[in-house]
Amino acid sequence: MSDFNIAAKSKEEQDKVNVDLAASGVAYKERLNMPIIAEQVAREQPEHLREYFMERVRHYRELSITLPKASDPRYLDMASQNEKK
Known part of the structure; x- marks a missing residue:
């Protein structure tokens, strides 16, 4: 189980995980047409x-x-259900 513990990894490995997470967040926001500037995130x-x-x-x-x-209809359905709450 310690293979999955990011805190047990080296600082370099932790930094790479954080950079990878930021990259996936950029692609996710682009896919959903949310405002994001990849170059700005890269500078961070x-x-x-x-x-x-x-x-x-x-x-x-x-x-x-x-x-x-x-x-996609799945996202539209989720959005309408969230509005009802």
Whole structure:
């Protein structure tokens, strides 16, 4: 189970996990047409990991092509159900 504990990893590994999470967040927001500027998020990452960040953004953008867009009926149904609450 300690293989999954990020706190047990080295600082470099922790930084890479955080950069990867930021990259997936950028692709997610782009997919749902939410306002996000990837270059701005990239500038917030450690300088030595910026190229890795852009690589991961490209990866997640490619993956997001296979996922539903913001106009998908599933998301519209969820939005209408949330409004009722």
